[in-house]
Amino acid sequence: MSMSPPRSLLPFFGLVLVLSIPLWLLGYFATSLSDLIPIDLPVSALMAFLPATAALILVWREDGRAAARDFLKRAVDYRRIPGAGWYAVAILFMPGALFLAWLAMTLAGAPLPEPHLPLIALPVFFAMFFVAGLGEELGWQGFAFDRMPERWSALTAALIIGIIWVVWHLIPYFQLDRSAEWVAWHCGVTLLLRIVTVWLYVNGGRSVFIAALFHAMSNVAFFMFPNYGSHYDPAYFFWIVAAAVSAIFLLGGPSLKRTRP
Numbered sequence: 001m002s003m004s005p006p007r008s009l010l011p012f013f014g015l016v017l018v019l020s021i022p023l024w025l026l027g028y029f030a031t032s033l034s035d036l037i038p039i040d041l042p043v044s045a046l047m048a049f050l051p052a053t054a055a056l057i058l059v060w061r062e063d064g065r066a067a068a069r070d071f072l073k074r075a076v077d078y079r080r081i082p083g084a085g086w087y088a089v090a091i092l093f094m095p096g097a098l099f100l101a102w103l104a105m106t107l108a109g110a111p112l113p114e115p116h117l118p119l120i121a122l123p124v125f126f127a128m129f130f131v132a133g134l135g136e137e138l139g140w141q142g143f144a145f146d147r148m149p150e151r152w153s154a155l156t157a158a159l160i161i162g163i164i165w166v167v168w169h170l171i172p173y174f175q176l177d178r179s180a181e182w183v184a185w186h187c188g189v190t191l192l193l194r195i196v197t198v199w200l201y202v203n204g205g206r207s208v209f210i211a212a213l214f215h216a217m218s219n220v221a222f223f224m225f226p227n228y229g230s231h232y233d234p235a236y237f238f239w240i241v242a243a244a245v246s247a248i249f250l251l252g253g254p255s256l257k258r259t260r261p
Helices: 010-029 043-063 065-076 084-107 119-147 154-174 180-203 208-224 234-252
Strands: none
Touching: 010 043, 010 119, 010 154, 043 065, 043 119, 043 154, 065 119, 065 208, 084 180, 084 208, 084 234, 119 154, 119 180, 119 208, 154 180, 180 208, 180 234
């Protein structure tokens, strides 16, 4: 898929939007997923599987069944990843960043409960969020990013996908009954995390697997923040991730600035 000729991405983004509308509407009328799992997620969070669905529909329509089958194989393309170091980054980046945010909140005197980390829930959360991460990253990275015009840098592509990603998440964010200020800060975090995802993807052999791994660990870390994400404050976390993205530009900037193959 990475070598496909450039094609318009408007059908993909439009199809993701159209497929999302029923879940957005359902999110206003149905109870949240917290009735099934101990974390606060609206029903509209099930839209995580729609980017892969939209991409698969388009690949099948454009290039046939064999191309669709090859596209799905990107979910297990871990052999592309060039070394164990990139696995470590994908797994540890978000837990480390959220630990720093917790430390900053503690030093600032923000009200925080005693951390309760149910380790038995970790594998369940990871499995759930990894599958959801594949549902997103097959679409965002394996399809949309790989079809961005070659003249664009990876950073330009990351910002375009990131802005669309932010807008796509707006309704579910508000369905969490968060304040407009919380949503605004978390939208900033969301955009920065797309830049990190693209950086990992480009340096990780253009592997959808590593993008999904990072996506999964991001959500696991969010919901492990004391407690089940209840006291996560994006106003603190934004600056931690912004500092990390700045370090990426200083240490690994060329991989985001160069034009993509």
